[in-house]
Amino acid sequence: MRIGLDIGGTKxxxxxxxxxxxxxxxxxxxxxxxxxxxxxxxxxxxxSLVDRTGTPTTAxxxxxxxxxxxxxxxxxxxxxxxxxxxxxxxxxxDALGVPVQVENDVNVAALGxxxxxxxxxxxxxxxxxxxxxxxxxxxxxxxxGARGNAGEIGHVPxxxxxxxxxxxxxxCLETVAxxxxxxxxxxxxxxxxxxxxxDCADAGDPTAIAVRDRFVAGVASAVRILVVTVDVESVVIGxxxxxxxxRLLAPLRxxxxxxxxxxxxxxxxxxxxxxxxxxxxxxxAALGxxFTAPESAIAPA
Amino acid sequence: MRIGLDIGGTKxxxxxxxxxxxxxxxxxxxxxxxxxxxxxxxxxxxxSLVDRTGTPTTAxxxxxxxxxxxxxxxxxxxxxxxxxxxxxxxxxxDALGVPVQVENDVNVAALGxxxxxxxxxxxxxxxxxxxxxxxxxxxxxxxxGARGNAGEIGHVPxxxxxxxxxxxxxxCLETVAxxxxxxxxxxxxxxxxxxxxxDCADAGDPTAIAVRDRFVAGVASAVRILVVTVDVESVVIGxxxxxxxxRLLAPLRxxxxxxxxxxxxxxxxxxxxxxxxxxxxxxxAALGxxFTAPESAIAPA
Numbered sequence: 332m333r334i335g336l337d338i339g340g341t342k343x344x345x346x347x348x349x350x351x352x353x354x355x356x357x358x359x360x361x362x363x364x365x366x367x368x369x370x371x372x373x374x375x376x377x378x379s380l381v382d383r384t385g386t387p388t389t390a391x392x393x394x395x396x397x398x399x400x401x402x403x404x405x406x407x408x409x410x411x412x413x414x415x416x417x418x419x420x421x422x423x424x425d426a427l428g429v430p431v432q433v434e435n436d437v438n439v440a441a442l443g444x445x446x447x448x449x450x451x452x453x454x455x456x457x458x459x460x461x462x463x464x465x466x467x468x469x470x471x472x473x474x475x476g477a478r479g480n481a482g483e484i485g486h487v488p489x490x491x492x493x494x495x496x497x498x499x500x501x502x503c504l505e506t507v508a509x510x511x512x513x514x515x516x517x518x519x520x521x522x523x524x525x526x527x528x529x530d531c532a533d534a535g536d537p538t539a540i541a542v543r544d545r546f547v548a549g550v551a552s553a554v555r556i557l558v559v560t561v562d563v564e565s566v567v568i569g570x571x572x573x574x575x576x577x578r579l580l581a582p583l584r585x586x587x588x589x590x591x592x593x594x595x596x597x598x599x600x601x602x603x604x605x606x607x608x609x610x611x612x613x614x615x616a617a618l619g620x621x622f623t624a625p626e627s628a629i630a631p632a
Numbered sequence: 633m634r635i636g637l638d639i640g641g642t643k644x645x646x647x648x649x650x651x652x653x654x655x656x657x658x659x660x661x662x663x664x665x666x667x668x669x670x671x672x673x674x675x676x677x678x679x680s681l682v683d684r685t686g687t688p689t690t691a692x693x694x695x696x697x698x699x700x701x702x703x704x705x706x707x708x709x710x711x712x713x714x715x716x717x718x719x720x721x722x723x724x725x726d727a728l729g730v731p732v733q734v735e736n737d738v739n740v741a742a743l744g745x746x747x748x749x750x751x752x753x754x755x756x757x758x759x760x761x762x763x764x765x766x767x768x769x770x771x772x773x774x775x776x777g778a779r780g781n782a783g784e785i786g787h788v789p790x791x792x793x794x795x796x797x798x799x800x801x802x803x804c805l806e807t808v809a810x811x812x813x814x815x816x817x818x819x820x821x822x823x824x825x826x827x828x829x830x831d832c833a834d835a836g837d838p839t840a841i842a843v844r845d846r847f848v849a850g851v852a853s854a855v856r857i858l859v860v861t862v863d864v865e866s867v868v869i870g871x872x873x874x875x876x877x878x879r880l881l882a883p884l885r886x887x888x889x890x891x892x893x894x895x896x897x898x899x900x901x902x903x904x905x906x907x908x909x910x911x912x913x914x915x916x917a918a919l920g921x922x923f924t925a926p927e928s929a930i931a932p933a
Contacts, residue, residue, distance in 0.1 A: 453778050465861075476863020477754050483860050486897055488853075489790065499895030552789075559784050560766075560861045562777020594800030596787055 332386045334377055335443075335621025337436065337614060338362060338369065338395045340411040344614050345376035347384050348621040352446065355384050357614060364413040373419075374426055391423060391431045392620035394439030401479060404433045424631040432623040436616055437482070437570075438473050441466025443619025444567045444609045455482065455563040456609065457553055458570035463509040465557060465566075471622070484553050485509065508549030510571055516542045525571075529578050547579070551586040554606050555597075569609035580608055633687045635678055636744075636922025638737065638915065639663060639670065639696045641712040645915050646677035648685050649922040653747065657684050658915060665714040674720075675727055692724060692732045693921035695740030702780060705734040725932040733924040737917055738783070738871075739774050742767025744920025745868045745910045756783065756864040757910065758854055759871035764810040766858060766867075772923070785854050786810065809850030811872055817843045826872075830879050848880070852887040855907050856898075870910035881909055 332355065337344040343362050347355040358379045363372050373393070381388055397409030404420015420433040441456030445468045453474070456466045463485035467474040475481055485505035486498045493502020494515070506512050513524045517539070520527040528546075531539035554566045568579065584603040591598035609615060633656065638645040644663050648656040659680045664673050674694070682689055698710030705721015725732040742757030746769045754775070757767040764786035768775040775782055786806035787799045794803020795816070807813050814825045818840070821828040829847075832840035855867045873880065885904040892899035910916060 477865035478863055480901075481861070481863035483863075487857055487860055491791070498897035500891070500898060556788055556857065556861060559788055560782070560857060562779055562782035562784075564778035590801070596799035597801060600781075 332384060332388050333621045334380050334388045334391045335439070335617045335619065335623075336373060336376060336391065336393045337439065337616035337620060338373065338393060338412065339436070339616075340396065343372055343376050344617045345380055346614055346617040346621060347380040347386070347388070348618065354614075354618065355386070356380055357617070358383070362412060366414055366417045369412055369414060369417075370419070370422055373423060377423070377427060388427070388429055390429055391427065392439065392623035393419065393423070393431065393433045394436040394616045394620040395419070395433060396436040399433055399435050401432070401434050401475070404431060406433065428631045430631070432620075434473070434620065434623050435466075437464045438466040438475070439619035439623060440569055440609075440616040441468045441482075441567075441619065442471065442473060442622050443613075443615035443617070444468075444569055445471045446618060446622050447610055447613050447615060448567065448607070450565065450567070453561065453563045455557045455561065455566045457484075457550075457557065457566050457568050459509060459550065459568060459572040460570035461510045463505040463553065465553070467561065467563070473623070484556060487553075487556060489549070489552055504549055504553050508546055508553055512549070513542075513546060513572075516545070525575060529575060533578075544582070547582045547586055550579070551583055551590075551602075554583070554587075555590075555600075555602065558600055558602060558605060563605075565605045565607050567607045567609050569615065573609050574611055576608060576611070580606065633685060633689050634922045635681050635689045635692045636740070636918045636920065636924075637674060637677060637692065637694045638740065638917035638921060639674065639694060639713065640737070640917075641697065644673055644677050645918045646681055647915055647918040647922060648681040648687070648689070649919065655915075655919065656687070657681055658918075659684070663713060667715055667718045670713055670715060670718075671720065671723055674724060678724070678728060689728070689730055691730055692728065693740065693924035694720065694724070694732065694734045695737040695917045695921040696720070696734060697737040700734055700736050702733070702735050702776070705732060707734065729932045731932070733921075735774070735921065735924050736767075738765045739767040739776075740920035740924060741870055741910075741917040742769045742783075742868075742920065743772065743774060743923050744914070744916035744918070745769075745870055746772045747919060747923050748911060748914050748916060749868065749908070751866065751868070754862065754864045756858045756862065756867045758785075758851075758858065758867050758869050760810060760851065760869060760873040761871035762811045764806040764854065766854070768862065768864070774924070785857060788854075788857060790850070790853055805850055805854050809847055809854055813850070814843075814847060814873075817846070826876060830876060834879075845883070848883045848887055851880070852884055852891075852903075855884070855888075855903065856891075856901075859901055859903060859906060864906075866906045866908050868908045868910050870916065874910050875912055877909060877912070881907065 398407040406417045420431045424431040437458045465482035490502030494506040496503035517528040532543040587602035646659045699708040707718045721732045721734040738759045754770045766783035791803030795807040797804035818829040833844040888903035
């Protein structure tokens with residue numbers, strides 16, 4: 332049995348996974364803030380899963396939002412969790428006596444989506460949350476790139492005169508196609524800016540339609556860059572904004588179909604059939620964390 | 633001994649390569665036009681290399697500009713060579729009784745550069761010729777992507793109101809950062825538009841400086857997209873415009889350094905040290921053709 336954890340800003344989502352891939356049990360607790368609370372709650376979830384299943388775990392995988400050194404298991408920065416320079420992997424490995432792998436949250440969600448959707452070959456998982464980033468997976472294994480940064484597509488500039496980005500550049504894809512971009516472009520909607528925007532656009536509000544179409548065009552750019560540059564077989568849309576479901580997918584495909592009509596090259600890419608939605612009813616990140624590569628896991632000291 | 637051929641618009645460049653990677657001999661002949669001439673001249677180069685080295689060849693790799701099916705060895709379209717739907721791989725394999733691999737010319741040049749420069753890990757070879765395209769290589773093996781189209785970065789749109797591209801889109805990178813883009817932006821220079829442009833820019837011509845800087849910014853965009861999306865360790869600049877050498881590399885690095893000053897993210901990428909020039913004194917495409925994967929070669933019937 333393997334355990335996968337998705338440590339998010341508000342909760343830790345843990346699953347126990349059988350060698351077959353079947354989810355045996357699932358536990359969720361509040362994350363807390365700061366290294367002591369996060370470590371204690373992490374161990375609590377793991378021990379709870381072991382107790383409830385009555386099965387020892389052979390490995391633990393952890394996904395966490397922030398800058399991770401997957402080789403050492405250290406969390407460099409995870410601002411939302413109050414973590415900076417924390418040896419999370421080694422600490423958990425030492426406490427439990429099993430190998431632990433720590434990964435970026437988008438990467439584990441990418442692995443989880445490939446696993447849950449049974450996608451082989453090269454695939455991208457495009458996470459549209461507060462930010463915009465992709466995880467690349469080849470045959471259900473992570474493609475990390477030379478320095479562990481593959482898929483940072485949110486920081487490709489696409490508008491010469493665009494908005495300033497948190498990264499210091501201007502007009503990055505993240506300034507157009509992300510939750511934070513929608514919150515800026517459709518302000519004053521404290522609940523879910525995306526749902527509200529799409530509702531207003533559906534109701535015919537011309538400003539909402541323009542904002543929505545600009546967002547969809549940005550997502551389309553991200554998908555196209557991934558397909559043209561990496562030639563992934565498909566791009567799976569995930570993250571918080573994947574709850575938009577077909578309301579996002581339909582205009583996205585319309586955008587690709589319009590481009591295909593004027594460009595034989597775009598038509599040859601077959602983009603409409605290469606963009607997929609991640610399932611929103613499964614703990615993809617926790618599931619993917621359980622499938623992170625065991626051979627590079629941090630062994631207990 | 634393996635033989636690698638670079639079939640170009642004007643000449644066929646062939647090398648015989650020892651198992652050590654050493655180039656044993658090199659033969660060049662005019663390509664000719666149409667299937668009969670190209671096939672006859674291809675066989676002539678191969679037989680000449682076998683005769684001159686006195687060594688039988690165990691495999692042949694061929695690089696050719698155009699749309700190739702590397703699995704079947706068919707050339708779908710190679711407009712400059714007058715080829716359309718030609719079974720080049722099977723025909724050469726049958727004539728010589730050795731396995732033959734046919735590849736896109738940019739892909740074989742990418743392999744040749746990785747081999748000649750001894751580059752391991754993930755690398756991109758950015759070919760700036762008439763068009764703009766990249767070949768991706770991981771540990772000196774081609775990364776073709778899901779459908780054999782990885783690295784088609786020339787057709788990523790970067791300017792919303794840009795020039796029409798041959799692909800049917802507008803503002804593609806190829807409309808900014810390619811030999812054809814320079815010929816359009818700096819017209820009336822029949823010899824080498826790039827060299828003339830850079831000469832005039834160096835002499836202080838403000839129009840030439842503006843055209844050069846726009847070209848360099850386009851190349852910088854291509855490099856940045858490859859590093860950010862694929863996280864290749866380096867991007868090797870090759871193709872016809874690589875003869876610009878340091879005259880291209882110096883402003884390119886200045887462009888990266890300026891972006892790094894305003895963006896910690898760009899600074900963290902270390903782009904200046906990740907862009908390299910391909911050697912211009914070696915037959916990279918022919919060399920790379922000799923190193924194409926033998927396991928997927930077309931066997932003689």
